[in-house]
Amino acid sequence: VLKTAHGERPWVEWDPAYARRDPTALAKARNDFRDSIESTRITQFLFDAQWSQLKAHASARGICLFGDMPIYIALDSADAWAHPEMLQIGPDGLPSAVAGVPPDYFSEDGQLWGNPLYDWEYHERTGYRWWIERMQHTMHQTHLVRIDHFRGFESFWSVPFGAETARAGEWLPGPGGALFQAMREALGSLPIVAEDLGVITPEVDQLRHDYGLPGMVVLQFEAGNPGFDPQAIEENSVCYTGTHDNDTTVGWFRGNGDDTRSQAEIEQARKAVLELTGGTEETVHSDLVRLAFSSPSALAIAPLQDFLGLDSAARFNTPGTTIDNWRWRMPEQAITDQLLGWTRALVADTSRSNG
Numbered sequence: 001v002l003k004t005a006h007g008e009r010p011w012v013e014w015d016p017a018y019a020r021r022d023p024t025a026l027a028k029a030r031n032d033f034r035d036s037i038e039s040t041r042i043t044q045f046l047f048d049a050q051w052s053q054l055k056a057h058a059s060a061r062g063i064c065l066f067g068d069m070p071i072y073i074a075l076d077s078a079d080a081w082a083h084p085e086m087l088q089i090g091p092d093g094l095p096s097a098v099a100g101v102p103p104d105y106f107s108e109d110g111q112l113w114g115n116p117l118y119d120w121e122y123h124e125r126t127g128y129r130w131w132i133e134r135m136q137h138t139m140h141q142t143h144l145v146r147i148d149h150f151r152g153f154e155s156f157w158s159v160p161f162g163a164e165t166a167r168a169g170e171w172l173p174g175p176g177g178a179l180f181q182a183m184r185e186a187l188g189s190l191p192i193v194a195e196d197l198g199v200i201t202p203e204v205d206q207l208r209h210d211y212g213l214p215g216m217v218v219l220q221f222e223a224g225n226p227g228f229d230p231q232a233i234e235e236n237s238v239c240y241t242g243t244h245d246n247d248t249t250v251g252w253f254r255g256n257g258d259d260t261r262s263q264a265e266i267e268q269a270r271k272a273v274l275e276l277t278g279g280t281e282e283t284v285h286s287d288l289v290r291l292a293f294s295s296p297s298a299l300a301i302a303p304l305q306d307f308l309g310l311d312s313a314a315r316f317n318t319p320g321t322t323i324d325n326w327r328w329r330m331p332e333q334a335i336t337d338q339l340l341g342w343t344r345a346l347v348a349d350t351s352r353s354n355g
Contacts, residue, residue, distance in 0.1 A: 001036045002029060010076035012093035019093060021082070051141060059143070062354045066193075066301075067142035068244075069134075071149040072099045072115035079130075080116060086123060086130055087116040097158045100166035101149070104198050107320045108260070110157075110166030117158060120175045128175070128182040135183050135190070143191060146238075150194035150213075151204045153179060180211045193238050193299075197221070214238055217297060219288055220252050223276055224269025230276070230295050239297035241288045241306045244316040248305040249285045251312030285309040286342070293350040300352060307343065308334055 006014045017025035030037065058065055073079050075095060080087055088096050095116035102110045123131065138145050152174055159169040184190055194208045196215040208215055215234070220242045222228050233239060241249050247256065253273065255266040274280070279287035286309065289302040305314045305328070317325045347353050 001033045001040060004036075005029075005033065011081040012075070019081075055141070055143075064144055065142045067138055067145040069138055069145050069147050070115075071147060071152050072113065072117070075114075075116050083130065086119055086126075088119055089116055095161050098161055098163075099152070099156065100159045100169060101157050101198065102166060102169060107166075110169070111320050112159060112163070112166040117156065120173075123175065124178065128179050131179060132183055132186045135192075136187060139187065139191065144193060145191060146193040146195050146216075148195045150196050150208065150215075151198065151200055154201070154204045154207050177207060177210055180207075180213075184211065212236070214298060216240065216243075217295070218242060218246065219292055220246050220249065223288065223291065224265075224272050226268070226272050228272070228276065230291055233295045233297055235296045235298055237297045238299040238301060239292045239295045240300075241285075241292050241302040244303070245319050247312050247315050248303070248310050249288050250306075250309055251315060253281070253284045254311065256312045290346060290350070293346055293352055300350075304330055307339060 002014065002018055003009070003011065006018070011019055013019075015025075018029065055065055075089075075093075080089065084093065090096055097117050098113065099115040099117055100110055100112040104110065135145075154174050154176060155171045156174050157166065157169045158172045159166050163169075180190065190211065190213070192213050194213045194215050196204060196208060197218060205215075214236045215238075217233050217237050217239045219230075219240065223230075242252065246252060247259075252259075253270060255261065255263070259266065261269070270281075273284060273288070277284070277287035277291055285306045289306055292300045292302055303316070305316075308314075308330075314328045316328055
């Protein structure tokens with residue numbers, strides 16, 4: 001409501017009394033905007049009630065709602081406004097350093113996310129209460145949750161605020177096992193999948209193993225490497241053909257204008273995948289889905305685009321870009337009896353039915 005009253009500008013640009021949460025100003029706002037606040041509360045209440053019904057409906061049918069939690073929050077968020085003390089934010093409301101990752105598979109300049117970084121000493125002093133409450137709420141909404149950028153809990157890439165790329169950062173220590181120990185003591189078993197892609201150190205692997213958290217295997221990163229053995233995949237893992245950040249399997253196999261691989265690397269990956277699956281260029285999407293489902297991983301996932309055999313035009317998201325992402329929608333007629341029959345047989349053949 002206050003954001004709307006300030007022309008939808010971020011909270012750091014609000015009237016200073018509201019930006020710093022002056023008690024007198026907030027009391028006045030609660031009175032002046034009483035109707036708008038109550039309307040927002042009712043909308044959120046109804047959404048929560050409807051989502052709870054959806055979750056119960058899914059649970060009754062053996063369907064798992066698998067959430068995705070970003071490790072960081074936005075500067076212009078309710079949490080950052082209400083609790084700036086838990087972040088590396090100065091008196092002016094601006095961060096001293098921001099989040100990202102160094103150059104990797106996705107970007108030559110790294111990824112400059114721009115999120116404010118946590119003040120982990122503050123979280124330690126408060127017993128990681130905010131994180132416990134965040135996870136508790138997520139467990140209310142989903143059955144399982146993937147925490148994005150898990151390696152940031154062991155050490156995180158800190159980029160000076162104002163830097164143009166993520167190249168100018170440094171690794172700093174994260175909270176490590178103390179955070180997960182606090183959450184486990186407060187909440188019991190943690191339904192977490194660790195997104196452990198990219199450059200992963202032995203220390204990150206050890207942190208995940210210490211708390212029994214499954215990691216991720218993405219076949220687009222592995223299957224194109226000569227000598228890759230899918231049967232050597234760790235059982236305590238989730239195997240994907242690709243994630244929302246990858247191209248579709250067909251698009252990845254063909255290569256496209258946005259591909260960071262060289263033509264030689266693309267050709268090598270094509271040859272290795274065809275040898276691994278014993279399939280053809282026309283069936284590579286279904287062959288990779290079968291490979292994922294046939295792996296030892298406890299859970300196997302393929303994006304719907306891969307079941308449908310769609311190319312790069314159906315890609316969900318290209319990391320590091322902000323245009324034309326998350327726009328693909330599935331036409332209802334795309335789900336055919338033939339596809340349902342193939343999927344049903346695949347699940348049975350790979351013993352992945354939950355009953």
